[in-house]
Amino acid sequence: MRFMMLMIPKGYEKAAPGAMPDAKAVAAMMKYNESLQKAGVLLALDGLHPPSVGARVSFSGGKPKVTDGPFAEAKEVLGGYWMIQVKSKDEAIEWAKRCPASDNEVIEIRQVQEMSDFPPDVQKAAAGFPELQAKSGQGRRS
Amino acid sequence: MTATDTHRAIDAVFRIESARLIAGLARIVRDVGVAEELAQDALVAALERWPAAGIPDNPGAWLMATAKHRAIDLLRRRTLLERKHEEIGRQIEARQEQTAADLDDAIEADVGDDLLRLIFTACHPVFSSEARVALTLRLLGGLTTEEIARAFLVPEPTVAQRIVRAKRTLAEARVPFEVPRGRELAARLSSVLEVLYLVFNEGYSATAGDDWMRPALCEDALRLGRILAELAPKEPEVHGLVALMEIQASRSAARVGPSGEPVLLLDQNRARWDQLLIRRGLAALERAEELGGALGPYALQAAIAACHARALTPEETNWARIVALYDALARLAPSPVVDLNRAVAVAMTSGPAAGLELVDALTSEPSLKGYHLLPSVRGDLLAKLGRFEEAGAEFERAAALTRNARERALLLERAAACRQVISRSAP
Numbered sequence: 001m002r003f004m005m006l007m008i009p010k011g012y013e014k015a016a017p018g019a020m021p022d023a024k025a026v027a028a029m030m031k032y033n034e035s036l037q038k039a040g041v042l043l044a045l046d047g048l049h050p051p052s053v054g055a056r057v058s059f060s061g062g063k064p065k066v067t068d069g070p071f072a073e074a075k076e077v078l079g080g081y082w083m084i085q086v087k088s089k090d091e092a093i094e095w096a097k098r099c100p101a102s103d104n105e106v107i108e109i110r111q112v113q114e115m116s117d118f119p120p121d122v123q124k125a126a127a128g129f130p131e132l133q134a135k136s137g138q139g140r141r142s
Numbered sequence: 143m144t145a146t147d148t149h150r151a152i153d154a155v156f157r158i159e160s161a162r163l164i165a166g167l168a169r170i171v172r173d174v175g176v177a178e179e180l181a182q183d184a185l186v187a188a189l190e191r192w193p194a195a196g197i198p199d200n201p202g203a204w205l206m207a208t209a210k211h212r213a214i215d216l217l218r219r220r221t222l223l224e225r226k227h228e229e230i231g232r233q234i235e236a237r238q239e240q241t242a243a244d245l246d247d248a249i250e251a252d253v254g255d256d257l258l259r260l261i262f263t264a265c266h267p268v269f270s271s272e273a274r275v276a277l278t279l280r281l282l283g284g285l286t287t288e289e290i291a292r293a294f295l296v297p298e299p300t301v302a303q304r305i306v307r308a309k310r311t312l313a314e315a316r317v318p319f320e321v322p323r324g325r326e327l328a329a330r331l332s333s334v335l336e337v338l339y340l341v342f343n344e345g346y347s348a349t350a351g352d353d354w355m356r357p358a359l360c361e362d363a364l365r366l367g368r369i370l371a372e373l374a375p376k377e378p379e380v381h382g383l384v385a386l387m388e389i390q391a392s393r394s395a396a397r398v399g400p401s402g403e404p405v406l407l408l409d410q411n412r413a414r415w416d417q418l419l420i421r422r423g424l425a426a427l428e429r430a431e432e433l434g435g436a437l438g439p440y441a442l443q444a445a446i447a448a449c450h451a452r453a454l455t456p457e458e459t460n461w462a463r464i465v466a467l468y469d470a471l472a473r474l475a476p477s478p479v480v481d482l483n484r485a486v487a488v489a490m491t492s493g494p495a496a497g498l499e500l501v502d503a504l505t506s507e508p509s510l511k512g513y514h515l516l517p518s519v520r521g522d523l524l525a526k527l528g529r530f531e532e533a534g535a536e537f538e539r540a541a542a543l544t545r546n547a548r549e550r551a552l553l554l555e556r557a558a559a560c561r562q563v564i565s566r567s568a569p
Contacts, residue, residue, distance in 0.1 A: 038254070039158065040368035043418060083418070085361060090154035094201075115395060115414070123400075 002043065002085050002112035003092040009079040010104040014070060015050035028100040036084060036095065047080035076106070083112070148193045155201045156185050160284040163205055165256035168319050170213050174263050175309030178281060180216070184209035257282075258373045259319050261366075265334040268315050273308040274337045276301055282369075283362045293359050294344065334370070335383045335440060338363050342387050346394075347404075347546070355398060360391050371426070381430035382441030388423030389447040392416040404552050408456045420451045439475040442467055461490040478507045479515075486519055494526040514543035518553060525560060534560035 012019075021029075036042035051069040058065050071077075086092050089111065096107045115123055160181055167177035184205045198204040264277040275294075279285040287305065291298040311317075322330040345359025367384040374380050396414035399405050427448055430441040437445060446467045453459040468484035481504055489497025501520050510516045521536030537557035541550045 038369065038372045040365035040372070043422070085365070087157055087358075087361075088150070088154060090150045091157055094151065094154040094158055120400070 001088070002083060002114075003089070004110045004112060005082040005084065005092065005096050005099075006108040006110060007079045007081065007101070008076045008106040008108060009102075010076065010106070012050055012079050013074045013077045015052060017050065017053045019050050019052075025100075025102065032098065032100055033082075035098070036082065041084045041086055041091075041095065042082065043085050044083040045081065048078055051077050079105075145193050148197065149189070151197055152185070152188055152192060155188070155197070155205070157284040159202045159205055160185075161257060161260065161282045162202065162253050163209060164281050165260040166206060166253055167209055167213055168260060168263070169256050170210065171217065172319055174260065174281065174312055174317075174319065176216070177213075178309070180209045180212050181205075183212055254373055255321070257369070258321050261334055261370060261373070262321055262330055263312070263317060263319055265330070265337045266312075266317050267330070267333050268311060268317060269308050270304075271337070271340065273304050273311075274333070275341055276304045277308050278337050278366070279341065279362060280305055282366055285362065293356060293362075331374075331377060331379065335379060338367050338370070339383060339387070339440070341366075342390075346390060347549075355394065357394055360387070360394065363387060364391060371429075375429075376433065378430040378433040378435065379438040379440050381426045381433070382438055382444050385423045385426035385430060385444035386440050386447055388419045388426055389444060389451050392419035392423060392451065403548055407450060412454065412456075415451070423451065424448055436474075437470070439471060442471045442474065446471075459490070461487055465491055478504055478510050479513070482510070482513075482516060482519060489523055489526075494523045498523040498527065512543055514540045514549070514553075516540075517543065521553075521556065521560075525556075530560040530563045534558075534564070 033042065033045060036045075051071055051074065054069040056067045056069070056071055058067065084092060084095060086095065089109065092109050092111075096109055099107055101107060163181045163184065164174070164177045167180050168174045171177055171180070187208050188201070188205060192198075260281055261278070264281050265274050269277065276290055279290050279293075280287065285293075287302045288298050291301040294301070321327075342360055342363035345356045345361075345363065347355065364384070364387050367380070367387055371380050371384050392415050393407070393410060395416065396410040396412065397405050397407075405411075423444065427441065427444045430437065430444070446464055449460050449464050449467070464487040465484065468480060468487055472480045472484060482501065485497045485500035485504070488500055498520070501516070501523060504510055504516060505520070517536040518540035521533045521540060524530075524533035524536060534557045537553050537560065541553035541557065544550050544553065
C-alpha cells in the first residue's frame with residue numbers, strides 16, 4: 001500500500017517568499033531520503049515553496065475566488081511530502097519516526113486511495129478519474 | 143500504546159531491519175543460517191522487553207546490539223579456542239567500546255556490502271530455484287514462512303522445510319558470504335535477477351490458483367529490485383529488470399476486470415495505468431541505457447514494455463520498434479517464448495497471416511508443448527483471419543493447458559465467441 005507522509009512545519013504559514021531550510025537540516029534530510037531510497041520504499045518526494053508565494057482558490061457561493069498568500073487564517077500548511085510503498089500503516093509510521101525533523105515539524109501519515117478501496121457504485125462513478133489523471137500533468141510522458 | 147500496538151510496531155521495525163540485521167550478523171558469524179537465527183532471537187528479545195520498556199529511539203541499533211552480544215556469546219561457546227573467531231570477537235568488543243554513534247556509522251558504512259553479499263548468497267546456484275525464492279523472501283524481504291507459503295499456495299511446512307534444507311546446504315557446501323568477482327559475477331548476478339523476476343511474475347500472472355494476480359508479491363519483488371539497484375548501481379541489467387518490473391506493475395489495475403478476470407494489454411484502459419510507476423520505469427530504463435553497451439535481455443524487455451507505456455492508445459504503439467527489439471532479444475537470449483512474442487508483434491506490423499506463419503513454425507517446438515500461450519496466440523491470429531473453427535479449438539486447447547482459473551475462464555469465453563460466430567454465419 002502507498003502512503004503519503006505529509007510534512008507540516010509550524011511557522012511555514014508565515015514564512016517569507018524564498019524561505020529555505022538551512023544547509024545542515026537539508027543534509028540530515030538528504031541522508032533520511034537516501035535511507036528510504038536504499039530500503040526500496042520511496043516512490044516520490046517533493047518540497048513546496050511557502051504559501052506566501054502561493055494562492056488559494058475558494059468556491060464559496062459556487063464561484064471561484066482567488067486569494068494570494070500568505071493566508072492569514074491558515075494554522076498549518078504543507079511543506080512537502082514523501083510517497084512511500086510499504087506493507088502496513090505501522091511500517092509507514094516506523095519510517096516517519098526516523099525522520100530527522102525539528103521541534104516545530106509534524107508528519108501526517110495518510111494512505112493513498114486505490115480504486116479497489118471504493119465500493120462498486122463509487123468505482124463506476126469514478127471510472128473517468130484515472131483518465132483525468134493521465135491527461136493532467138501526471139500523465140506527461142518523457 | 144497497547145500491547146497489540148507495540149507488537150504491530152515491532153513487526154514493522156523487524157520488516158525494515160531484518161535484512162540489514164541478518165546481513166550484518168552474517169559478516170560476523172560467517173554463516174547465514176546462524177545469522178538468521180540470531181536475528182530471530184533479537185526479535186524475541188524485543189517482543190519480551192519493548193512492551194514494558196517502550197520502543198527504543200533507535201530500534202535498529204538496539205536489535206543489532208542485542209544480536210551481536212548473542213553472536214559473540216555463540217562464537218565463544220562454539221569455538222572457544224579457534225583463534226580466528228577470538229580475533230573477530232575482540233574486534234567486535236573493541237568496536238562496542240566506541241560510542242554508539244560510531245557504531246551506528248560503522249554498521250551503516252558496511253551494511254550495503256553485507257546486504258549485497260546476502261542477496262548473492264540467497265540466490266546461490268547451489269540451491270533449487272524454489273529454495274532461492276524462499277530464502278530471498280525470508281532473508282531479504284523479511285517475509286515470514288507463513289507469508290511465503292500463502293503467496294506460493296504451498297503448505298507452510300513445505301516452505302519451512304525448504305528453508306531448513308537450504309540453510310543446511312549453505313553450511314555443508316561452505317558457500318562463502320561474499321560478492322562474486324570477475325567472470326563469476328555476471329553469472330551469479332543473472333541468478334539474482336532471475337529469482338527477483340520469478341517472484342514478480344508469480345505475483346503478476348499467477349501460474350496457479352483462483353487469482354489472476356497477487357500484487358503483494360509484485361511489490362516484494364519491486365522493493366528488492368529497487369534495493370538492488372541502489373546496491374549495484376553500475377549494473378545495467380539491474381536497472382533493466384527494475385524498469386521492466388516498474389512498467390509491468392504500472393498496468394496492474396488495468397489488467398484485472400471488475401470481476402477479477404484478466405484484461406489483455408491491447409484491451410486495457412490505459413488511463414488506469416499508473417503514471418508514477420511508468421515514469422519510474424522509464425527513468426530506470428534510461429539509467430540502464432546511460433551505463434552504455436548493448437542492452438541486456440531485461441533492458442530489452444523493458445524497452446519493449448516502454449513502447450507500450452509510451453503509446454497513449456493501442457493504435458499509437460510503435461510495433462516496428464517492438465519487432466526490432468524482439469529481434470535483438472532473440473539474438474541475445476534465443477527462446478521459443480521470445481519467438482512467439484515476436485510473432486505477435488510481426489502480426490501487428492505485417493498482418494495476422496505473417497504472424498501465423500511464424501507461430502505455426504513453433505508448434506513442433508518441444509519446450510512449448512504445455513505452454514498455453516501458444517494455442518492462445520494461434521487462436522487469436524486464426525480468429526483475426528476469420529478461421530473461427532480452428533480458432534475456437536485453439537482457445538479450448540489453451541484453456542485446458544492453463545492452471546490459472548481466471549485465465550481459463552477468459553479463454554473458454556473466447557472459444558465460445560468463436561463458436562457463436564460460426565453458428566450465426568451457418569446457413
